[in-house]
Amino acid sequence: MTLTADTSRGTARGTARQWRERLLSGGSWTVLALLVVVFTVIIVINPSFAEPVSLMAFAKQAAPLVVLAVGQYFVIVSGEFDLSVGSLVGAQVVIAARLIDGEEALTWPVLALMVVFGLVVGLVNGLVTTLLRVPSFIATLGMMLVLYGAIRLWTGGAPTGALSESFRVLGRKGFPDVPGEFQVPYALLVALVVVGIAVLLMRRPFGRSLVAAGDNAVAATYSGASVWWLRTRAFLLSSFLATVAAVLIGGYAGVTAQVGQGLEFMAITAVVLGGVALGGGRGTVVAAMVGALALEALFTLFNQLALPSTIRPAVQGVIIIVAVAYAARRQRT
Amino acid sequence: MTISTGSTGSTGSTAATSRTAGARRRYHLGSTEIVYLALIGILLVAGVLVAVQGGNLFAQQNISYMLTQTSLLGFVAVGQTLVVLCRSLDLSVGYVVALCSLIGATTMAGDPSRVWLGVVAALAVAAGVGLVNGLLISALRVNAFIATLGMGLIIKGFLDTRFKGPEGEVPFAFQTFGYTRIGPVPVSTIVMLLVAAAAFVLLTRTRAGYHMFAVGGNLDVARLSGVRTGRTLVLAHVLCSLCAGVAGLLIAARFGTGNALVYSYGLDLDSIAAVVLGGTLLFGGRGSVVGTIGGVVILAVLDTAFNVLDVNPFFKDVLRGAIIIAAVALYARRQIDPASRRVRFGARGSVPPGSVPRDSVPGDSVPRGGDAA
Numbered sequence: 012m013t014l015t016a017d018t019s020r021g022t023a024r025g026t027a028r029q030w031r032e033r034l035l036s037g038g039s040w041t042v043l044a045l046l047v048v049v050f051t052v053i054i055v056i057n058p059s060f061a062e063p064v065s066l067m068a069f070a071k072q073a074a075p076l077v078v079l080a081v082g083q084y085f086v087i088v089s090g091e092f093d094l095s096v097g098s099l100v101g102a103q104v105v106i107a108a109r110l111i112d113g114e115e116a117l118t119w120p121v122l123a124l125m126v127v128f129g130l131v132v133g134l135v136n137g138l139v140t141t142l143l144r145v146p147s148f149i150a151t152l153g154m155m156l157v158l159y160g161a162i163r164l165w166t167g168g169a170p171t172g173a174l175s176e177s178f179r180v181l182g183r184k185g186f187p188d189v190p191g192e193f194q195v196p197y198a199l200l201v202a203l204v205v206v207g208i209a210v211l212l213m214r215r216p217f218g219r220s221l222v223a224a225g226d227n228a229v230a231a232t233y234s235g236a237s238v239w240w241l242r243t244r245a246f247l248l249s250s251f252l253a254t255v256a257a258v259l260i261g262g263y264a265g266v267t268a269q270v271g272q273g274l275e276f277m278a279i280t281a282v283v284l285g286g287v288a289l290g291g292g293r294g295t296v297v298a299a300m301v302g303a304l305a306l307e308a309l310f311t312l313f314n315q316l317a318l319p320s321t322i323r324p325a326v327q328g329v330i331i332i333v334a335v336a337y338a339a340r341r342q343r344t
Numbered sequence: 345m346t347i348s349t350g351s352t353g354s355t356g357s358t359a360a361t362s363r364t365a366g367a368r369r370r371y372h373l374g375s376t377e378i379v380y381l382a383l384i385g386i387l388l389v390a391g392v393l394v395a396v397q398g399g400n401l402f403a404q405q406n407i408s409y410m411l412t413q414t415s416l417l418g419f420v421a422v423g424q425t426l427v428v429l430c431r432s433l434d435l436s437v438g439y440v441v442a443l444c445s446l447i448g449a450t451t452m453a454g455d456p457s458r459v460w461l462g463v464v465a466a467l468a469v470a471a472g473v474g475l476v477n478g479l480l481i482s483a484l485r486v487n488a489f490i491a492t493l494g495m496g497l498i499i500k501g502f503l504d505t506r507f508k509g510p511e512g513e514v515p516f517a518f519q520t521f522g523y524t525r526i527g528p529v530p531v532s533t534i535v536m537l538l539v540a541a542a543a544f545v546l547l548t549r550t551r552a553g554y555h556m557f558a559v560g561g562n563l564d565v566a567r568l569s570g571v572r573t574g575r576t577l578v579l580a581h582v583l584c585s586l587c588a589g590v591a592g593l594l595i596a597a598r599f600g601t602g603n604a605l606v607y608s609y610g611l612d613l614d615s616i617a618a619v620v621l622g623g624t625l626l627f628g629g630r631g632s633v634v635g636t637i638g639g640v641v642i643l644a645v646l647d648t649a650f651n652v653l654d655v656n657p658f659f660k661d662v663l664r665g666a667i668i669i670a671a672v673a674l675y676a677r678r679q680i681d682p683a684s685r686r687v688r689f690g691a692r693g694s695v696p697p698g699s700v701p702r703d704s705v706p707g708d709s710v711p712r713g714g715d716a717a
Contacts, residue, residue, distance in 0.1 A: 092489075143673035146626040152613055153669035160661025168658070276493060289487045325501020328494035332486055335494075339485040 039298035041337070042285050046305040049312055056315050063193050067185070073307035074198035075182075075259040079274060080281040080303035081209045081296060082252030085245040087282050090225035090291030091140060091147035093246060094275045095154035096253040099132055101271030102162045103257035105170045108266040112172040122178070125254050132158070133250025137243030147246075155275070170266045182262020198259050202300075205252065209296045221245060225291020280331050281306045286338050375623040375630075378675055379638035386642055390649035399652050406648055407528045413644035415532040416591055418637065420611050421618040422540045423587025425636045426580040428619050429547070431560040431628025432481060432488040434581065436473065436496035437588040438612040443499050444470050444592025446602030449512025456515040463593060470589025471582050473499070478578030496612070503604040510601040522597030532594050539587060543633045546583075556580055560628025617668050618643055623675055642671075 033040040054061045060069075079096055086093040103125050110121045132154065139150040181201060185194035212218050224231040224238045232238050260270060279289075285302030287294025309330065313323055387401075394401040420437050427434045444466040452462035473495065480491040524531045547553035555576040558566040567573045591611070596602050616626075622639030624631025646667065650660045 139669060139673065145669055145672045146620070148626060149617065149620055149672050150669055152617065153665040156661045156665030156668070160658040160663075160665065164656055164658035164662065279489075280493075283487075283490055289489055319505060321504035322501045324497040324504070325499075328497030328501065330494075331490055331497075332480060332494035335486045335490045336480065336484040339487075 039286055039295055039301070042298060042301050042305055042334075045284075045334075046301055046308060049305060049308040053308065053312050053315055056312075060311075060315075067194060067196055067199065069307070069311060070199040070202075071182075071185070071196035071263065073304055074196070074202040075256040075263070076274075076277060076281060076307055077202045077300050077303040078205050078252050078256040078259065079278040080285075080299045081205055082249035082256075083275075083278040083282050084209070084285075084287060084294070084296050084299035085221065085248045086147070086242075087279070087287055087289060088225045088291055088294060089221045089242045089245040090228065091242060091245070092151060092279070092289075093136065093249045094148065094151040095132065095136060095158060096249060096256075096278055097271045097274035097276070098155045098158040098162075099129065099250060099253045099271070100257040100260060100274055101269075102158045103129065103254050104261040104266055104270045105162050105166060107178060107257070107261055108170055108172040108174050109166060110172070111175050111178060113175060115175045115177055118175045118177045122258070125257070126251065129250045129254035129257075130247055133247040134243065136250065137246035140246065141239035141242050169268055172266075174261055174266060178258070179262035179265075182259040182264075198263065201255065201259060205255065206296065206300050213296050217241070217244070222292055225293075227292070277306065278303075280327065283331060284334050375675065376632055376635045376638065379621070379623050379635045379642070382671060382674075383638050383642050383645070386645055390645060394649060394652050397653060401649060401652060404528045406652060408525065408530065409651070410641075410644045410648040411528065411533045412530050413647055414637075414640050415530060415536040416594055417611065417614055417618060417643065418533070418536040418640045419539060419587045419591035419594065420615040421622075421636050421640050422536070422543050422633055423584035424615040424619050425622070425624055425631060425633050426543060426547070426556060427488075427584045428616070428624055428626060429556050429560045429628055429631055430577055430580045431563070432577060432580065433492060433616070434477065434584050434588075435489065435492040435612045436477065436499060437584065437591075437615060438607045438609065439496040439499035439503070440470055440473050440585050440588040441592040441595060441609075441611055442503055442602075442604050442606040443473075444589040445595040445599070445606055446503070446507055446511060446592075446604060448593045449514050449596040449600075449602030452512065452514055452518065452596075454513035454515055456517045459515060459518045462514075462518070466593055466596075467586060467589045470585040470592070474582035474585025475578060477585065478581035481581070482574035482577040496607075500607060503607070507602075507604045510599070510603045512596070512602040514596050514600050519597050519600055522594060522599075532597075535590075537637075539590065540633050540637055543583075547633060552576065552579060557629055560625075560630075562629070614643065621668060621671050 034044045059065060079100070083093055083096065106128065107121055107125060110124070111117045136147070136151055136154055139145050139153075140147040143150075145153075181197045185196035185199075187194055213221075220231065220236040221241050221244075223234070224236060224241045228238050231241075256274075257271070264270065281303035282294075282299045283289060283302070284305055285294060285298035285300070287299055287302075306327075309327070310323070313320075313326065318326070391401045400406070420441065424434055424437065447469050448462040448466035451465045452458050477492055477495055480486045480495070481488050484491075486494075521532060521535075526534070545553075547556065555566070555571045555573075556579075558569065558571050559573050559576045563573055566576075588611075592602075592606075595606055618639040619631070619636050620626055620639070621642055622631070622635030622637070624635060643664075646664065647660075650663070655663070
């Protein structure tokens with residue numbers, strides 16, 4: 012787990028100082044520290060949370076946001092935004108419910124169709140941003156409006172149909188499949204695979220060039236990277252992962268008209284909480300994942316404290332401002 | 345008149361400088377012109393479509409609806425223009441509108457003598473929110489997206505917890521702000537245009553306005569040139585929130601009460617769409633209030649036409665999204681890529697020679713020389 016790249020080993024005292032600096036630096040390690048603190052508080056309030064069953068339930072609940080945050084990470088680190096993921100998740104769940112309509116046999120064909128649809132949305136986002144030079148904020152905002160309207164137009168306002176049982180397995184089930192007993196949720200495995208592949212991708216030339224493009228697109232172009240294709244691929248990844256998240260969320264929570272609403276801002280918050288700089292070029296994918304976990308943990312903490320649900324946005328707002336202000340304090344001197 | 349510069353003033357550095365000065369001004373005019381050309385085009389298409397269905401888009405009732413639509417979004421978008429020009433962004437405006445409608449209505453509490461108190465209270469709160477936004481962004485260096493999104497969430501949490509439904513009561517005297525019309529033109533639209541005019545003067549005639557362009561163009565260069573960038577950003581955010589506060593008062597005047605649910609209207613994203621539709625660069629430094637008003641009117645015309653044509657409301661969203669992307673794509677090509685601008689200029693410069701003498705009237709270079717100096 013190399014969260015920071017340049018860690019030179021030193022003496023014991025030097026290491027201690029290094030660790031303190033890392034933890035306070037406002038980067039990847041700070042959010043990890045935040046996650047640990049939040050977990051500790053939850054466990055102090057409610058010791059049963061530390062039991063494996065509860066932890067796995069937490070993992071199942073947090074997995075979709077982790078997947079979305081990883082997708083958003085690719086786009087953000089390349090210097091863009093993807094505001095369309097929330098409505099894409101909603102669209103995919105509604106599409107799945109309407110087309111499958113309870114038929115087990117249709118599960119796989121519809122899944123394939125969803126992947127294609129997600130990739131098309133990502134391709135449009137990417138090409139409109141890179142080739143037509145529309146700022147990604149506007150391009151994906153427009154896509155959000157289009158998807159939102161198109162899906163409701165198609166279903167006549169309220170989602171219809173039902174998901175098949177096999178569709179819901181990934182988001183809902185785990186193994187061994189005994190209700191109430193300890194189980195490893197499939198959603199956790201999906202999230203781990205996604206994060207694993209993302210880490211590998213970021214170490215390959217693609218990942219390096221993506222960060223370079225986010226840091227300085229002109230310099231990246233002069234060094235021979237084709238920035239437009241890098242960014243388009245980032246949008247493709249984001250939309251694909253939104254599709255994966257849609258499968259998890261559809262399985263976990265079922266179909267409602269509101270599904271996916273506000274998820275784009277949650278994902279961006281998670282990524283930013285992980286110390287990834289908006290505007291690109293800085294931050295790691297593992298930090299984005301930890302950011303998503305920390306955000307979910309905070310919501311769990313609010314539940315434990317029995318805060319009125321209406322106050323939650325306010326606390327979320329304070330937290331992201333403080334987190335980013337804290338990170339910005341150290342970033343530039 | 346600048347077209348001919350390339351061919352007539354072919355020697356010397358003054359020619360080069362005057363050309364760039366001319367190019368900049370020509371470009372600026374062009375951007376706003378396109379917006380209004382697009383507006384005329386949309387008006388024509390929408391008018392024809394409505395006429396085909398046997399209606400009249402330009403009936404007084406439709407015109408009034410259109411203008412009423414412009415005023416609410418107009419206030420927010422004019423404020424948003426200032427912020428976007430500074431290369432910032434305000435995602436909290438929708439929540440500020442809701443908050444100010446409630447504060448105005450609850451402070452007035454149906455008492456005509458408290459109208460001014462309500463207005464002042466609402467605007468003071470709005471200015472306070474803008475001040476915090478500006479300080480977060482300039483002093484604490486929080487990314488504008490996060491700072492204003494977070495501020496919006498904070499206000500949303502407060503509104504949802506404190507207000508369960510519509511609250512407060514607006515006295516009749518103030519409700520006239522929402523309903524009175526002079527001919528087909530609502531008073532609120534006139535007030536909105538006055539605010540826009542004030543913003544126009546601020547941006548084109550005052551030092552603070554020039555500083556906003558400078559900060560948006562390049563923060564570091566502006567600071568090194570002696571601009572107090574922090575103050576400029578704070579001022580832009582305060583003015584933006586004030587505009588949103590006025591929009592909140594307008595909502596209160598129209599509804600007769602304050603309403604927290606106004607934040608779900610999507611005013612924040614709509615206002616950014618209107619600003620960008622109006623030709624202001626999302627990356628700051630270029631744009632105009634006049635263009636923004638054009639963008640607002642375009643959105644209002646679309647909305648009115650959709651209503652008259654009885655378009656499915658969900659289809660409206662699809663069309664709006666597509667139109668916004670298409671419009672921005674249209675002028676993004678010329679705005680962002682300097683190469684395309686140069687090509688455009690070169691192409692104009694090499695128009696048939698017949699047009700050159702007509703443009704290069706004697707003494708043409710004199711005012712331009714003065715312009716460059």
